[in-house]
Amino acid sequence: MARKKVRxxxxxxxxxxxxxxxxMAFQLLMFFVLxxxxxxxESQVQMMMPLASSAIGVGAAAEKPTANDSGSSSQTAxxxxxxxxxxADGRIRDMAVGNTVVADLGSLQKELLGALTKAGSAGCQIVxxxxxxxxxxxxxxxxxxxxxxxxxxxxxxxxxxxxxLRDKSLRR
Amino acid sequence: xVAKSRRIGLAAEPNLTPILDMVxxxxxFFMLVVSFKAASMDPGIRLPVLGSARPSWQETDQKFxxxxxxxxxxxxxxxxxxxxxxxxxxxxxxxxxxxxxxxxASGNEPLSAAAVIRADKATPFTKLSGVLAACKxxxxxxxxxxxxxxEAQPEARNLPL
Numbered sequence: 420m421a422r423k424k425v426r427x428x429x430x431x432x433x434x435x436x437x438x439x440x441x442x443m444a445f446q447l448l449m450f451f452v453l454x455x456x457x458x459x460x461e462s463q464v465q466m467m468m469p470l471a472s473s474a475i476g477v478g479a480a481a482e483k484p485t486a487n488d489s490g491s492s493s494q495t496a497x498x499x500x501x502x503x504x505x506x507a508d509g510r511i512r513d514m515a516v517g518n519t520v521v522a523d524l525g526s527l528q529k530e531l532l533g534a535l536t537k538a539g540s541a542g543c544q545i546v547x548x549x550x551x552x553x554x555x556x557x558x559x560x561x562x563x564x565x566x567x568x569x570x571x572x573x574x575x576x577x578x579x580x581x582x583x584l585r586d587k588s589l590r591r
Numbered sequence: 592x593v594a595k596s597r598r599i600g601l602a603a604e605p606n607l608t609p610i611l612d613m614v615x616x617x618x619x620f621f622m623l624v625v626s627f628k629a630a631s632m633d634p635g636i637r638l639p640v641l642g643s644a645r646p647s648w649q650e651t652d653q654k655f656x657x658x659x660x661x662x663x664x665x666x667x668x669x670x671x672x673x674x675x676x677x678x679x680x681x682x683x684x685x686x687x688x689x690x691x692x693x694x695x696a697s698g699n700e701p702l703s704a705a706a707v708i709r710a711d712k713a714t715p716f717t718k719l720s721g722v723l724a725a726c727k728x729x730x731x732x733x734x735x736x737x738x739x740x741x742e743a744q745p746e747a748r749n750l751p752l
Binding site for chain 1 (some may be wrong): 604607608610611614615617618621622624625626632634638639640641642707709710711712713714715716717719720723726727731732733734735736737738739740
């Protein structure tokens with residue numbers, strides 16, 4: 420008796436249609452590409468402010484925030500006053516180190532260097548009397564000159580105090 | 592009778608697997624570089640340029656509060672103007688909230704968190720000193736001023752205020 424041949428159905432390969440998944444992947448990719456925005460690399464200047472209860476100062480300086488570069492006492496350090504006056508547009512107009520008027524940032528650095536050298540190892544406390552209208556950029560330029568002078572001098576800036584000048588009679 | 596030859600047509604289907612792999616690679620790249628915290632850094636604020644600034648570095652465990660100050664002295668949070676005192680009070684309360692219920696957080700203890708001030712370069716000093724005074728009032732002793740590096744972006748210094 421002849422055997423019946425059992426014909427098996429040929430195996431069908433299951434193919435996965437990836438087109439839909441690829442569409443979704445492209446949608447996600449477009450979302451991330453459109454929302455991606457590289458931010459400029461930012462630097463920073465760190466300040467340590469004394470707490471309100473431990474603030475030591477004279478007059479208006481006691482109410483203003485101060486930046487303390489080190490924890491050492493400023494009682495024996497020399498005190499140097501830098502005055503910054505702004506023009507009507509907020510740009511820096513006049514600068515003075517103590518009673519000496521300086522013309523530009525280079526002269527300011529030289530005056531500060533001389534003052535810090537005179538102060539010696541005791542260091543110096545810098546009081547910045549800043550016009551209320553002065554722009555932030557110009558203030559930072561002056562602070563940068565102070566730190567550059569400290570780097571070149573053998574003395575150290577113990578503390579930097581900011582005092583806001585509100586007297587409009589100082590403005591032209 | 593001529594036998595007709597039957598041509599069996601071949602269906603050409605491109606293999607989409609490699610292109611899908613590449614797309615997933617790109618998606619993974621953008622997912623890793625996207626930073627939603629960067630949205631808190633207001634891009635409309637033009638930071639001042641400083642030559643002696645140090646590169647940004649913060650301890651990973653340290654909490655910080657970002658204050659975006661525009662040139663009129665207003666605090667901007669995700670583009671919206673907000674009250675500075677209220678915002679600082681909310682953030683400080685969230686920072687002082689103790690993680691363990693047993694431990695009491697004293698309101699007078701100095702904050703370990705840092706205040707990061709991103710102020711526009713044309714911000715008047717009176718507004719900036721107000722911000723610093725508010726930070727000090729809420730217990731921030733560690734304050735960081737964000738600036739742009741003059742060496743990295745020399746053209747930024749020449750932009751008008």
